Amino acid sequence: MVEHSRQALVGAFGARYVSLAIADIDELSVSNFALLSTADFEQPMQAVERYLASVPRCPNKVSLALAGTVEGDAATFTYRNWKLSRNDVRAATRADHVCLINDVEASALVLPNLSAYDLHELHAGTPVPYGNKAVLMSGAAVGIAGLVRADKDWVPVVGEGGFLRFVPTDDDLAELGDGFLAEPYIACDDVFTGAGLAALYQALASKAKVKGKSSGAKQIAAFGLSGEDPLATRALQIMATWLGRVAGDIALLYGARGGLYMGGGLIANIIPALQTGHFREAFESRGDRSAYVARLPVKVIKTAADAGLRGAAIAMARSLPSHALAPRPTARAAY
Structure with a gap:
């Protein structure tokens, strides 16, 4: 043999x-x-x-x-x-x-080896050859990493990004109520997951004093994208905004001129919600560095x-x- x-x-x-x-x-x-x-x-x-x-x-x-x-x-x-x-x-x-x-x-x-077939482009940007790359994986948990070029090799830089603190704004809390993830420390791991999307949806329902039509992250995503459940649609809009905020921070942190890549089950299943403008506006809202971030390519890694x-x-x-x-x-x- x-x-x-x-x-x-x-x-x-x-x-x-x-x-x-x-x-x-x-x-x-x-x-x-x-x-x-x-x-x-x-x-x-x-x-x-x-x-x-x-x-x-x-x-x-x-x-x-x-x-x-x-x-x-x-x-x-x-x-x-x-x-x-x-x-x-x-x-x-x-x-x-x-x-x-x-x-x-x-x-x-694997980022340098991904082809157009593997990716869904959210923003073409202007990639810099051998520029730093960054990745945000969001599914059952959150992972964040950078990838830098050293001589002829790509070198990953990994930490505990899933445990970075996520701070809702006053406007967020006004819409969701004080009960949303009422913990002293809210981590990205608590928010950018299927469980986080479900908690966001339930907070909207509780604030509106209605019973939600959807249950579970997959149904919330499906009903939100189809427009069948307005609360689910709003939950996806907020999630897209929050992802934009965090993704913009990550892109700046790693100087991701080679591209910001996002993947994982949660992100791959809500791509249309990331194309509505909520994500892009939050991603580029960087004050003096907005023009810098606007040039960065943003892509979603397909599950396949x-x-x-x-x-x-x-x-x-x-x-x-x-x-x-x-x-x-x-x-x-x-x-």
């Missing part, structure tokens, strides 16, 4: 879901895709073991992107009481090469781009002794 030495088992462990696939680490294409729920497993490698039962073989390379902290040969998950080591991965997969990487770092790594998985594949390629940056993708994901 021919050993497909440039294939790897790749995974992306988020706050609620696990994506797993087989990747070509040169072309950055993925196949045998599977989506699992983290709630179904007591330990992360149980998800990998279930996946491996569905594929003919496991490549000798495994790269996992995870929502958590990677230190040396071990990782600690942020949203699950899980720990993972490279030896755990080797024991379950018999892989010769194992790579662990933070999930937002993986999403940042598999950013986390392909970023994990790039991380694997970089970890090998024959490290060479992956080329721009020439093949698309196969499901």
